[in-house]
Amino acid sequence: MINVLFAASDADWRTYEAALNAAFAKARLAIDLSRSHAPKEASYIVYAPSGSLQDFSPFTDCKAVLSLWAGVERIVGNQTLTQPLARMVDPSMVQGMMEYVVAQVLRHHLGMDRYLRGQDGVWQQGEMPPVAQDNPITMLGLGELGRAAGLALASLGFPVRGWSRSPRKVAGIDCYHGEAGLGDALKGTGGIVLLLPSTTETENILNARSLALPAKGAFVVNPGRGTLIDDSALLSALKSGQIGGATLDVFRTEPLPEGHPYWSNPKVTVTPHIAAFTRPGSACGVIAENIRRSEAGEPLLYLVDRGRGY
Amino acid sequence: MINVLFAASDADWRTYEAALNAAFAKARLAIDLSRSHAPKEASYIVYAPSGSLQDFSPFTDCKAVLSLWAGVERIVGNQTLTQPLARMVDPSMVQGMMEYVVAQVLRHHLGMDRYLRGQDGVWQQGEMPPVAQDNPITMLGLGELGRAAGLALASLGFPVRGWSRSPRKVAGIDCYHGEAGLGDALKGTGGIVLLLPSTTETENILNARSLALPAKGAFVVNPGRGTLIDDSALLSALKSGQIGGATLDVFRTEPLPEGHPYWSNPKVTVTPHIAAFTRPGSACGVIAENIRRSEAGEPLLYLVDRGRGY
Numbered sequence: 297m298i299n300v301l302f303a304a305s306d307a308d309w310r311t312y313e314a315a316l317n318a319a320f321a322k323a324r325l326a327i328d329l330s331r332s333h334a335p336k337e338a339s340y341i342v343y344a345p346s347g348s349l350q351d352f353s354p355f356t357d358c359k360a361v362l363s364l365w366a367g368v369e370r371i372v373g374n375q376t377l378t379q380p381l382a383r384m385v386d387p388s389m390v391q392g393m394m395e396y397v398v399a400q401v402l403r404h405h406l407g408m409d410r411y412l413r414g415q416d417g418v419w420q421q422g423e424m425p426p427v428a429q430d431n432p433i434t435m436l437g438l439g440e441l442g443r444a445a446g447l448a449l450a451s452l453g454f455p456v457r458g459w460s461r462s463p464r465k466v467a468g469i470d471c472y473h474g475e476a477g478l479g480d481a482l483k484g485t486g487g488i489v490l491l492l493p494s495t496t497e498t499e500n501i502l503n504a505r506s507l508a509l510p511a512k513g514a515f516v517v518n519p520g521r522g523t524l525i526d527d528s529a530l531l532s533a534l535k536s537g538q539i540g541g542a543t544l545d546v547f548r549t550e551p552l553p554e555g556h557p558y559w560s561n562p563k564v565t566v567t568p569h570i571a572a573f574t575r576p577g578s579a580c581g582v583i584a585e586n587i588r589r590s591e592a593g594e595p596l597l598y599l600v601d602r603g604r605g606y
Numbered sequence: 607m608i609n610v611l612f613a614a615s616d617a618d619w620r621t622y623e624a625a626l627n628a629a630f631a632k633a634r635l636a637i638d639l640s641r642s643h644a645p646k647e648a649s650y651i652v653y654a655p656s657g658s659l660q661d662f663s664p665f666t667d668c669k670a671v672l673s674l675w676a677g678v679e680r681i682v683g684n685q686t687l688t689q690p691l692a693r694m695v696d697p698s699m700v701q702g703m704m705e706y707v708v709a710q711v712l713r714h715h716l717g718m719d720r721y722l723r724g725q726d727g728v729w730q731q732g733e734m735p736p737v738a739q740d741n742p743i744t745m746l747g748l749g750e751l752g753r754a755a756g757l758a759l760a761s762l763g764f765p766v767r768g769w770s771r772s773p774r775k776v777a778g779i780d781c782y783h784g785e786a787g788l789g790d791a792l793k794g795t796g797g798i799v800l801l802l803p804s805t806t807e808t809e810n811i812l813n814a815r816s817l818a819l820p821a822k823g824a825f826v827v828n829p830g831r832g833t834l835i836d837d838s839a840l841l842s843a844l845k846s847g848q849i850g851g852a853t854l855d856v857f858r859t860e861p862l863p864e865g866h867p868y869w870s871n872p873k874v875t876v877t878p879h880i881a882a883f884t885r886p887g888s889a890c891g892v893i894a895e896n897i898r899r900s901e902a903g904e905p906l907l908y909l910v911d912r913g914r915g916y
Contacts, residue, residue, distance in 0.1 A: 395715070395763075396716065402708060408713075416869070451761050453705075550729075568730060
């Protein structure tokens with residue numbers, strides 16, 4: 297019997313308990329899943345920052361901490377965490393994120409808001425949009441989520457540029473990397489999609505300088521992390537028309553406060569952190585697979601590099 | 607020198623004159639393009655219903671009528687037209703239509719209107735949408751436009767069903783045909799996209815009976831022809847909730863009259879016939895290629911079958 301401690305909120309327990317046990321059974325793992333294992337007796341921790349666990353040092357026999365969340369910025373800097381940490385990469389979340397990104401990119405690309413907001417009985421055609429082939433899109437971030445969304449956009453005909461901190465090769469995406477590559481990735485682009493992790497290097501990566509590089513009227517879609525954008529620089533770029541519109545799903549403070557200027561800016565669409573839902577059934581399969589791998593001596597999926605921070 | 611008569615509106619002449627001559631030069635065709643060739647001297651007619659030409663009988667040496675429009679319902683029944691007739695299938699129009707269809711399908715699939723209309727400072731997540739894999743989409747019409755849009759949706763993960771009057775096979779699309787196949791194509795589907803030609807057989811293909819077949823709350827996207835929908839049946843299905851939303855680009859009367867119930871129905875999005883623009887440069891290449899083919903004795907592209915009506 298393998299003891300797995302569930303360290304997340306009451307609400308998460310209600311969501312995940314049955315789904316985790318079903319996934320363990322399906323993977324033929326004999327697991328005692330509980331919220332009250334003694335620290336020395338827990339072989340694994342299923343973790344989310346929604347719970348109260350802060351000190352990992354008593355968990356001396358813990359083989360891995362398995363995050364229920366894709367973003368690990370709230371745990372990766374925890375000095376008491378010496379155990380291996382795995383992020384959540386839920387296949388249905390990757391799919392959902394891709395759908396959200398393609399939907400928002402096409403909406404901005406086609407200028408659909410003109411019609412969605414104009415149900416006023418006046419028949420008036422807008423500008424003819426470019427075809428996808430004439431409107432390059434830049435993905436900042438080429439992890440699982442950025443790659444999936446970028447490849448979907450490329451399959452629809454968009455020229456797709458991708459940028460990551462360290463070099464990556466993705467067939468069908470024109471790849472750039474590092475400080476030096478960021479300018480080339482952004483210069484003259486028609487739209488920017490942010491799918492980077494939140495680290496000290498990526499904070500405010502969209503700022504007054506980088507927002508000046510795209511084609512005039514380019515759009516921004518941020519389903520990544522709120523810290524990636526210098527909010528006042530984006531509001532200025534929207535005001536000047538350098539950026540034509542933005543759809544933002546994540547913010548420095550969530551829920552986005554009621555009086556925040558993003559809510560009332562007609563060029564900004566706020567979505568309430570719904571770009572990608574983690575689906576319990578699918579996510580629990582990933583947790584079970586990682587326990588199976590660990591027990592079999594195989595490498596964990598989605599292991600976090602503590603130095604890089606993701 | 608080949609005489610080509612341009613028979614469309616003044617506005618069309620301004621749009622197409624230079625683009626046609628450029629396409630003819632590129633195809634190395636020596637052509638005298640004019641609006642005033644005598645009927646007996648015209649070898650080809652470039653045609654749109656926007657002009658005044660109604661009687662094709664004096665054009666005794668005309669080898670083909672080349673339509674600038676994709677839809678030919680306003681000319682195909684003309685008894686004086688005995689010359690071969692070719693529809694316009696502009697590659698950039700196929701691309702634009704695909705983009706429009708994917709944008710609208712994803713918007714309905716993800717329930718985006720909840721967020722687009724709700725920029726009111728209230729942070730409220732809607733229902734978790736299904737992933738594409740769990741939401742089948744039915745394409746009514748598997749011509750160039752229906753195939754391109756259907757394959758794009760399939761590449762994003764949607765199970766795609768296609769229906770056409772006569773049997774078709776398209777890899778990646780579950781194909782149905784004829785009266786008998788229509789019910790199977792629609793039963794339990796999550797969304798319907800209409801890309802059929804306007805013929806007596808397709809008139810009101812979406813009616814009270816067929817609208818009862820999809821899953822409750824399914825959506826309708828019509829960038830095809832206004833005659834495909836029984837408007838009062840659609841309004842009833844929207845009222846009952848059987849159909850959850852509709853995005854309509856084409857109507858029996860265009861512009862859609864200001865007082866039409868579609869404008870004020872919150873479940874309906876009206877777009878003003880913008881799903882697919884014909885791009886002059888791209889379309890003129892098709893006209894030039896058809897003249898080249900005709901002169902070389904090769905079969906015309908997109909030849910209309912007068913019996914079928916498209």
